[in-house]
Amino acid sequence: MPLRLVMMGTGTFAVPTFQALLDSPHNVVGLFTQPDRVGRGHHHHPHPMKELAVARQVPVFQPDNVNLPEPIESLKALQADLAVVAAYGQILSAELLATPRLGAINLHASLLPKYRGAAPVQYAVWKGEPETGITLFQIEPKLDAGPVLGVVRTPIGPEETSGTLEDRLAELAVPLTLKVLDDLERGCAVPLPQNPGEVTRARKLKKTDGEIPWAKRSEEIDWHIRAMQPWPMPYTWWHASEHPPVRLQILSIGMSATSNEPPPGALNPPGTIVHVDEHSVLVQTGDGRVALKSVRPDGKRAMEIGEFLRGHRMKAGDHLGPEH
Numbered sequence: 358m359p360l361r362l363v364m365m366g367t368g369t370f371a372v373p374t375f376q377a378l379l380d381s382p383h384n385v386v387g388l389f390t391q392p393d394r395v396g397r398g399h400h401h402h403p404h405p406m407k408e409l410a411v412a413r414q415v416p417v418f419q420p421d422n423v424n425l426p427e428p429i430e431s432l433k434a435l436q437a438d439l440a441v442v443a444a445y446g447q448i449l450s451a452e453l454l455a456t457p458r459l460g461a462i463n464l465h466a467s468l469l470p471k472y473r474g475a476a477p478v479q480y481a482v483w484k485g486e487p488e489t490g491i492t493l494f495q496i497e498p499k500l501d502a503g504p505v506l507g508v509v510r511t512p513i514g515p516e517e518t519s520g521t522l523e524d525r526l527a528e529l530a531v532p533l534t535l536k537v538l539d540d541l542e543r544g545c546a547v548p549l550p551q552n553p554g555e556v557t558r559a560r561k562l563k564k565t566d567g568e569i570p571w572a573k574r575s576e577e578i579d580w581h582i583r584a585m586q587p588w589p590m591p592y593t594w595w596h597a598s599e600h601p602p603v604r605l606q607i608l609s610i611g612m613s614a615t616s617n618e619p620p621p622g623a624l625n626p627p628g629t630i631v632h633v634d635e636h637s638v639l640v641q642t643g644d645g646r647v648a649l650k651s652v653r654p655d656g657k658r659a660m661e662i663g664e665f666l667r668g669h670r671m672k673a674g675d676h677l678g679p680e681h
Contacts, residue, residue, distance in 0.1 A: 359383045360542055363437040363457065364406075364415075365423075367391040370527045371443035372405050374464060377531045378441065379413050383538060386435045389428070391446050392419045424450040432456050439541065441534065442496060451498045459541060461496040462506060464534065466526045468492060470551040472559035473501035478526065479519045480559035483584035485576065488512050489522070491530045493537050495548055504548030507537045516609070518586040564589045571628035571677060574644045575612055582607055593628075596676040604680075606653040613639050613646045628678040633671055636663035640677055 360383045364375050367390050378385050388410040394402045410417045416435075420428040424447075432440075433456055440461035442449070454461050467477035469492040474480075481489040490510040497503040509529050513522060540546035567589040569581060585591040586608070594602040625631055625641045632639040638649040653659040654669075665671075 358542065360438040360459075360538060361386050361436060362538075363387045363389060363432065363435055363440045364410075364443075365389040365440055365445045365449075365461070366406055366443040367446045368444035369405055370466065370523055370530075371445075371464075372409065373527045374441070374443055374530050374534050375406060375409060377535060379409070379415070381535060381538070383542075385413075385415055386437055387416045387418060387432075389418045389420070389423060389432070389440075389445070392421060423447050424453055429453055429456060439538075441538075443530070448500075449496060449498075454496055454498070462493055462537065462541075463496045463501070463503070464530050465492045465494065465501055466490075466523060466530075467559065468508065468510065469494060469501060469505060470553070470556040472557055474559040475561040476559045478523045479562055479584045480557075482513060482517065482519050482522060483580055485580045486513060489526070491526055491533055493530075493533055494551075502551060504550050506540070506546050506548055507533050509533045516583070518583045520587040562589055567592050568679065569593045569607055569677070571640065572643045575610075575642045575647045578642055578647060579610055579612070582610060593677045594680045595671070596678065597670075597672070599670070602680050604655045605677075606655075606659075607649060607651075608653060608659055609650040610640075611648040611650050613648045628676050630671060630673055630675040630677065633666070633673055635666065638662055638666070638671060 362378055362383050362385050364378060364385060366375060388406060390406045393404055407417055418428060418431055429452060432453065437457040439459040440457050442461055443464040449461060465477060467481060468490045472480045488510055490508055492505055493507045494505045495503040511525070511529060537546060567585045569578060569591050571578065582591040590606050592604060592606050595605050596602050627641050627643050629641040630638060631641050631646060639646045640649060649662045651659055651661050652665050
């Protein structure tokens with residue numbers, strides 16, 4: 358018998374799963390999502406989950422705090438069998454979790470128990486993991502700690518950013534969710550406990566996390582640059598004798614032919630620009646050198662390094678690093 362489902366989600370990560378639930382034999386009886394955000398100039402940001410629900414005539418609830426009595430009463434009135442949660446943005450109370458007949462399940466974009474928390478995709482790229490995936494688990498009051506109902510794994514591509522990887526994971530979540538719902542509907546789901554000894558955390562990122570640590574190994578710098586896109590964006594400051602420090606976003610790098618050689622010595626500390634020609638810039642790292650491939654000066658569009666050099670006089674001996 359089809360399940361009565363409530364979707365709880367806000368970000369674009371949740372959209373493919375929500376669309377699939379609406380198209381499935383199950384009955385989506387409501388959407389709980391974050392309140393509309395108003396940006397600069399009082400412009401409302403697009404809200405893809407809400408727009409999809411309205412188009413399909415699904416009731417929408419947008420409480421500031423979903424755990425207050427009124428939202429919980431609204432949830433009870435829907436008589437849902439199960440809540441499906443993905444990138445909702447609020448912690449759910451024990452009282453709320455007990456309201457649907459089968460509780461609530463959550464789509465988490467890591468291979469739990471690794472990277473519990475707010476930024477699992479970014480941390481998997483940042484730490485150089487060879488693979489990641491989606492874990493669907495039964496929600497308990499403790500953060501991302503409930504028993505696992507299903508997992509899908511995928512390699513992390515050598516050029517994937519957090520943004521492109523998250524988009525791909527959002528699509529991989531769809532068949533996993535539908536399979537677990539079928540298992541729950543038939544009563545044959547097998548929850549497996551997480552191993553507490555393997556837990557790692559993925560805290561929410563800060564703007565300052567974007568600053569590129571040139572003293573790290575070249576490989577680690579590449580992980581960092583890809584992990585920080587699309588937010589908070591990887592950045593550094595270009596220091597030259599002719600002008601004040603210039604803030605640059607570094608969007609991609611390549612390993613130079615000399616990237617695995619020992620550092621040339623004290624004359625070239627990490628962050629030193631060691632070579633510049635018409636279409637390449639080599640930067641000293643903690644274990645060698647990397648080539649800048651694409652950059653974005655503050656307030657301007659992204660560009661390949663050759664185009665940047667045609668408009669900016671970068672030279673060997675300049676330095677990339679903190680503002681001060």
